[in-house]
Amino acid sequence: MKMLTVLTTVFAFSMSGSIFADGGPDHDGEAKRDHLRAQAQKICPVSGKPLGSMGKPIKVAVGEQKEEVFLCCQGCTQGQLNPQHWATIHSNIAKAQGKCPVMQKPLPSQPKWTIVEGQIVYICCPPCTKKIAADPETYLSRVDGYYSQTIK
Numbered sequence: 001m002k003m004l005t006v007l008t009t010v011f012a013f014s015m016s017g018s019i020f021a022d023g024g025p026d027h028d029g030e031a032k033r034d035h036l037r038a039q040a041q042k043i044c045p046v047s048g049k050p051l052g053s054m055g056k057p058i059k060v061a062v063g064e065q066k067e068e069v070f071l072c073c074q075g076c077t078q079g080q081l082n083p084q085h086w087a088t089i090h091s092n093i094a095k096a097q098g099k100c101p102v103m104q105k106p107l108p109s110q111p112k113w114t115i116v117e118g119q120i121v122y123i124c125c126p127p128c129t130k131k132i133a134a135d136p137e138t139y140l141s142r143v144d145g146y147y148s149q150t151i152k
Contacts, residue, residue: 033140034059036147037070037119040096044072045086046079061118068118093120096150100124101142102131116140 038057043050049072051057057070060077069089071077090113099106100123111122114129116136121143123129132139 033119033144034070036144036151037068039151040093040147041070041089042092043085043088044076045069045081045089046076047072048082048085048088065115066118067115067120090120094122097122097143097146098150099146100128101139101146102128104142119143 038051041051044054044057045062051070051072054073057072058074058077059068059070061068062081094107094111094113097107100111101121103124105124107122108124111124112126112129113120113122114132115121116132117140119140121132121139123132
C-alpha cells in the first residue's frame, strides 16, 4: 500500500447544506463531483472522523500523483495521512464505485486503481487505464453516475 504523508494544495470545499444530504447539490460541475466524491470517501484520511462532522470538508491534493481527497477540518491540513484510514477510504471508494467505468461490469475483489484528473478511479484491469486516458471526462462521468446510484 502506498503511504502518503505530504499534504499539498489546499482548496476550500464549499457547498450549501450537509455533504450527506439526500440528492446532493442542485447544480452541475465541479462542486457536484466534489460532493459525490466526498460522500464516497466518507472519512478524513488524517483523523478518521466522518466528513461533514467538523464543518465543510476541505479538498486537498496529496502525494506525487496529486490525488485529491477531502479532510474533515483545517487542522488536518497539518497532519499526516493515517495508513489505516487511507485503506478504509480506498475500500469506501471502490464500494461506492462498484463497477469498472470502461467495461461497465462489477469490479473484481482486488481491483486496480488509477488517478484520473486527481480522482481515484477503480478499474477491472490495467488495459482500462489507457482507454480512460483517451477520454477521461466520459469515464469520470460514469464514475459519478455509479456514485449517485450507490449513495442515496
